Amino acid sequence: QSVLTQPPSASGTPGQRVTISCSGSSSNIRSNTVNWYQQLPGTAPQLLIYGNNQRPSGVPDRFSGSKSGTSASLAISGLQSEDEADYYCAAWDDSLFGWVFGGGTKVTVL
Amino acid sequence: EVQLVESGGGLVQPGGSLRLSCAASGFTFSSYEMHWVRQGPGKGLEWVSFISSSGGTMYYADSVKGRFTISRDNAKNSLYLQMNSLRAEDTAVYYCARQFYYGGQSGLAFDIWGQGTMVTVSS
Numbered sequence: 350q351s352v353l354t355q356p357p358s359a360s361g362t363p364g365q366r367v368t369i370s371c372s373g374s375s376s377n378i379r380s381n382t383v384n385w386y387q388q389l390p391g392t393a394p395q396l397l398i399y400g401n402n403q404r405p406s407g408v409p410d411r412f413s414g415s416k417s418g419t420s421a422s423l424a425i426s427g428l429q430s431e432d433e434a435d436y437y438c439a440a441w442d443d444s445l446f447g448w449v450f451g452g453g454t455k456v457t458v459l
Numbered sequence: 460e461v462q463l464v465e466s467g468g469g470l471v472q473p474g475g476s477l478r479l480s481c482a483a484s485g486f487t488f489s490s491y492e493m494h495w496v497r498q499g500p501g502k503g504l505e506w507v508s509f510i511s512s513s514g515g516t517m518y519y520a521d522s523v524k525g526r527f528t529i530s531r532d533n534a535k536n537s538l539y540l541q542m543n544s545l546r547a548e549d550t551a552v553y554y555c556a557r558q559f560y561y562g563g564q565s566g567l568a569f570d571i572w573g574q575g576t577m578v579t580v581s582s
Contacts, residue, residue: 351503381565386504393554393575394496394504399568400561437504441565447520448494448506 352377353438355451361428362459369454371421371438377449381441383421385414388435388453397436398423430458461485461571463555468576475545475580481538481555481573489533492558494569495540497551507553508540523549545580552577 354372361367371383385398396405398414401421411426421440425432438451467479481493495507508529509518517529528541538555552575559570 382563382567384568386569393572394569395572396559396568396570399559399570400563400566403561405570439504439506439569441567445521447509447518448496450504450506453503 351452352442352445352449353440353451355436355438355454357452358455358457360457360459361425363428363430365428367425367428367456369423369425369436369438369456371423371451373419373421373440373449375419376444377419377440377442378416378421379419380443383414383416384439385412385423386437386439388437390434394437425456428456428458432456433458463557463571463573465553465555465573465576468553468578470579470581471545472582473546473580476541476543477545477578479540479542479553479555479576479578481540483536483538483557486557486571488531488536493531493538494556494558495529495538496554496556496569496572497549498554498575499548499551502551505551509558510538542578545578547580550578550580 382400386394387397388394401416402414413424435453437453442449462484464482494509510529514531526544530539554575555573556569557571559568
């Protein structure tokens with residue numbers, strides 16, 4: 350059971366907008382910033398969004414993040430086939446004194 | 460090229476030990492704090508351990524506390540994870556990851572990841 354809660358799956362057709370939620374608590378998401386990682390099939394995770402809504406160099410602006418209270422979300426606009434991957438949210442937890450991840454959301458492009 | 464390369468994984472019996480290594484290149488290793496993160500078969504990501512840039516501060520997940528030890532050798536640009544008293548539930552791909560500070564009170568993220576090394580604990 351992951352400390353951060355994500356839906357196990359999400360899907361959309363090419364060009365659609367997909368949103369993934371990440372629910373936490375006052376000790377993690379409310380108190381600290383949220384990062385998102387993308388894991389393409391058979392590869393290592395890579396940083397997708399940091400600081401709730403910042404994109405590292407090279408990440409398309411189709412990806413956006415937001416945070417409100419104890420929840421965060423990742424949006425993918427203009428969904429493309431290469432976006433099929435697992436997506437994980439993460440935050441530092443002040444009570445556990447460690448990093449916590451969501452269980453991951455598998456995005457499928459129909 | 461900035462790169463992390465893990466090694467040392469393999470098959471080990473329950474109760475056994477294994478030492479993982481992570482070789483860093485393309486950046487000033489001694490300036491960065493580092494982590495180990497694992498992923499069980501078909502499962503999500505789980506943070507395992509942290510070490511400061513000097514090696515003087517370490518944190519562990521409760522699931523590995525007292526059994527795993529993180530260390531580093533800045534002269535060799537290397538990160539290590541000594542795993543003792545291994546259990547079946549430790550079976551996972553183990554990734555080393557670089558910590559990136561981007562500002563503010565909690566401005567931290569894992570910006571570089573290795574390709575991972577597989578650890579299987581089974582009799």
